[in-house]
Amino acid sequence: MTFQEKFVLNFIEDNRWRYLVEGLQNTIIITFFALIVGVVLGFTIALIRVTHDRTGKLKILNGIAKLYLTVIRGTPVLIQLMIMYYVVFAPFAGISKIVTAVMAFGINSGAYVAEIFRSGIMSVDNGQMEAGRSLGLNYNKTMWLIVMPQAIKNILPALGNEFITLLKETSVAGYIAIQDLTKGGDIIRSRTYEPFLPLLAVALIYLSVVLVLQAGVNKLERRLGKSDRR
Amino acid sequence: MIDVKNLHKSFGDNEVLRGIDEHIAKGEKVVVIGPSGSGKSTFLRCLNLLEKPTQGEIWFEEQNITDKKTNVDKVRQKMGMVFQHFNLFPHLTVQQNITLAPINLKLQTKQEADANALRLLERIGLADKANSYPNMLSGGQKQRIAIVRALAMNPDVMLFDEPTSALDPEMVGEVLQLMKELANEGMTMVVVTHEMGFAKEVGTRVLFMDEGVIMEQNTPLQLFENPQSTRLKEFLSKVL
Numbered sequence: 001m002t003f004q005e006k007f008v009l010n011f012i013e014d015n016r017w018r019y020l021v022e023g024l025q026n027t028i029i030i031t032f033f034a035l036i037v038g039v040v041l042g043f044t045i046a047l048i049r050v051t052h053d054r055t056g057k058l059k060i061l062n063g064i065a066k067l068y069l070t071v072i073r074g075t076p077v078l079i080q081l082m083i084m085y086y087v088v089f090a091p092f093a094g095i096s097k098i099v100t101a102v103m104a105f106g107i108n109s110g111a112y113v114a115e116i117f118r119s120g121i122m123s124v125d126n127g128q129m130e131a132g133r134s135l136g137l138n139y140n141k142t143m144w145l146i147v148m149p150q151a152i153k154n155i156l157p158a159l160g161n162e163f164i165t166l167l168k169e170t171s172v173a174g175y176i177a178i179q180d181l182t183k184g185g186d187i188i189r190s191r192t193y194e195p196f197l198p199l200l201a202v203a204l205i206y207l208s209v210v211l212v213l214q215a216g217v218n219k220l221e222r223r224l225g226k227s228d229r230r
Numbered sequence: 231m232i233d234v235k236n237l238h239k240s241f242g243d244n245e246v247l248r249g250i251d252e253h254i255a256k257g258e259k260v261v262v263i264g265p266s267g268s269g270k271s272t273f274l275r276c277l278n279l280l281e282k283p284t285q286g287e288i289w290f291e292e293q294n295i296t297d298k299k300t301n302v303d304k305v306r307q308k309m310g311m312v313f314q315h316f317n318l319f320p321h322l323t324v325q326q327n328i329t330l331a332p333i334n335l336k337l338q339t340k341q342e343a344d345a346n347a348l349r350l351l352e353r354i355g356l357a358d359k360a361n362s363y364p365n366m367l368s369g370g371q372k373q374r375i376a377i378v379r380a381l382a383m384n385p386d387v388m389l390f391d392e393p394t395s396a397l398d399p400e401m402v403g404e405v406l407q408l409m410k411e412l413a414n415e416g417m418t419m420v421v422v423t424h425e426m427g428f429a430k431e432v433g434t435r436v437l438f439m440d441e442g443v444i445m446e447q448n449t450p451l452q453l454f455e456n457p458q459s460t461r462l463k464e465f466l467s468k469v470l
Contacts, residue, residue, distance in 0.1 A: 130280055131317035131376075135331035135383060136307030145334060149321045227321050227363040 010197045016188050020198075023184025024205055030101045030180065031167045037106025038166065042113025045069070047143075049114070050121045055139075065114070072111035078172045080104050085176040101173050109166045116158045120151035153224040160217035164210050171206075181205060231256045231291060231387060231418055232277060238285035239272055246272045248442035250286070254387075259419045261429040261450070264439035265465055270422045273439065274391050277420065278309045291386065307335065310380030314392040316372040318364040318379070324351070325360040328379045343382070350378040354408060370401030374408050381412075388412065390421040426469060430454060438462045 001009070011017040045065045052062035072080070084104040089095055124147050132142030152159075174183035185202035189195050232254040239247040246269045254260055262270045275281040277288060279295060279302050287296050295305045319327050328350060329343035338346065351357045354374045364372055373393055380388060390409065394402045406428050413419055413432045423429065429436050429450055436453045438446045440461050446453065454470070457463045 125315075125317075127313060127315055127317040128319065131311075131313065131319070132331075133303075134278055134280065134306055134309075134311035134313075135380070136303050136335055137331055138303045141334060145330060146319055150319075153321065224321075228365060229363070 006194060006197055009192050010188055010194055011201070014191075016191065019179070019184035019187050020181065020201060020205065023179055023181035024209075026098065026173070026179060027167070027170055027181040028209070030098060030105060030170045030173060030178070031163075033102040034105035034109055034170070035163060035166060037102060038109030038113045038162075041107065041110030042115075042117055045110065045114035046117030046121060049118050051139075069111050069114060072108055077105070077108045077169050078175060080108055081172060081176060097176055097178050100176065101170070101178055105166060105170055105173075108169075109162065112162050112165075113159070116155050116162060117151065119158075120155035121147060123154045124150045149224075153221075156217060156221050156224065160214065163213055163217070167209060167213065168206060231258075232420075233289035234277075234286070235289070236286040237273070237276060237283050237288065239269075239276060239281055240284045246442055247276070247283075250442075250444055252437070252444065254418070254420060256386075256418055257416055259413050259421070259432050259434045260437060261433035261435070262420065262422045262437045262439060263424070263426070263429060263465075263469075264437075264445075268439040269442040270437075270439045271391055274389050274420060274422050277389055278306050278311055280311070307331075307337075307383055308386045310383060310385035310388040312373070312377050312380055312388065312390045312393045314395050316364075316369070316376045316396070318372055318376055320364050323361050323363055324356070324367070324375055327364070327375065328382045331379075332382055337383070346382055347378075350381060351375075354378060368401060369397045370404045373397065373401075373405045377405075377408055377412075387418040387420065390419065390423065392422055392424065394423065394425055424469065426454070438465070440465070 011020075045068065048058050048061045048065050052058045081101065081104040084107075085097070085100050089100045089103075128146050128150065129142055132146040133139070137145065170180060171182040173180040174186065179187070181202055185198040188198040192198070232252075234250055234252040234254075237247055237250040238245065248269075250273060262273065264270045272281055276283050277290075279288075283296055287294055289295065290305060291308070293300060293305070295302065318324075319330065322330060325344065325347050328347040329338075329340070332338040332343045332346070333340055348357060348360060351360055354377075356371060356375065359367060359371065359375075364375070367375070377388075377393075393409070394405050397405065402425070406425060409419070409421070409428070410432055421428070421433075431450075433450045435447060436450050437444050438453065438457075438459075438461075446457065446459050446462050448456075453462075454466065457466055
């Protein structure tokens with residue numbers, strides 16, 4: 001078979017390219033919403049941890065947060081996904097598997113994002129907090145207006161890294177029979193018995209999405225970095 | 231204006247302040263001197279509760295600010311603080327640094343705050359830096375902006391924590407000059423410093439702190455010319 005014939009067989013015949021398009025759609029939906037869940041969760045956990053370490057308040061919440069970090073970071077995401085599907089969401093059969101995946105990946109990513117946020121907050125000199133408080137701003141306002149903007153600037157590269165990791169980790173969603181990008185490529189292979197082209201296509205699509213993500217992060221980094229110029 | 235009663239502060243087992251009683255009247259310029267580790271910075275930071283006293287009371291404008299029910303944020307709005315390391319907000323422009331607190335605390339509208347900031351910047355000759363970021367400025371410029379940032383809140387008292395210690399020698403003068411101007415306008419000031427010249431020239435009273443207590447205090451003239459305790463004599467012989 002020539003390359004052209006292989007290409008036609010894998011992507012054109014029976015409209016097989018649609019497996020990839022639909023798969024990509026699901027991958028992006030899962031990644032996008034898991035990212036939101038992860039950032040919100042991670043941000044909250046980081047605030048609890050930092051507030052506890054600095055003021056000694058929120059003891060119980062801090063304990064829960066620590067347990068969450070240990071369990072989530074100590075077990076494989078695939079196991080978490082399957083527990084979410086076969087155990088946690090099992091009683092709710094009507095709920096879309098996409099929602100299950102979003103929750104599993106979001107909760108997983110949240111643990112990593114939490115530590116990234118925490119390191120960012122700790123990287124901001126305590127004098128910034130003191131300066132804000134000495135002007136009469138309360139703890140929350142100082143955190144929000146003064147500490148967070150600087151923390152986020154510092155952690156942007158690490159956060160971008162986590163988003164890329166998250167996108168690629170969703171490739172195990174096929175284990176709970178979600179037809180994501182990886183699974184889409186798999187289906188084509190099982191129809192055509194031709195592994196190379198579908199896998200290559202899947203790899204290239206992941207790579208392109210990562211490149212777009214990276215470009216976005218770089219742009220944001222440049223914008224937030226304008227105060228660094230001397 | 232400020233009354234300190236039996237103030238103690240410990241960090242763990244380390245007792246840094248060991249009973250301070252002091253009254254600071256409106257319009258006074260109190261200069262606090264002493265060897266490092268004497269507790270002078272901690273004393274200053276207790277006045278606006280950046281450090282929480284372990285024992286004792288602090289009264290500010292007829293209010294016990296060490297009382298749990300006191301709104302500390304409200305109190306701090308009336309006490310400006312200037313730090314050794316400036317602590318300007320690096321992600322904000324000079325003008326935003328000055329207007330952030332007045333606008334967010336709804337004390338001034340954005341227009342009022344902006345106009346006020348520009349007026350303050352003009353006063354220190356840095357109006358052209360309004361839209362610069364702190365990173366682009368020299369240490370002296372940063373500290374003068376930190377001072378007017380505190381002034382933008384119209385405080386009743388200004389606390390200075392070694393404001394010139396982190397500056398290159400040639401920039402110390404411009405900062406002290408601004409502080410002198412403030413003093414001449416009648417601002418109540420508490421200044422922790424190693425600048426003995428400033429203490430002599432501007433201070434109405436000098437406190438000498440050592441080992442967590444105010445060991446000796448007097449007018450600058452008396453304190454420097456006629457020190458009583460051996461500790462103060464030792465200290466002065468080293469720094470003068």
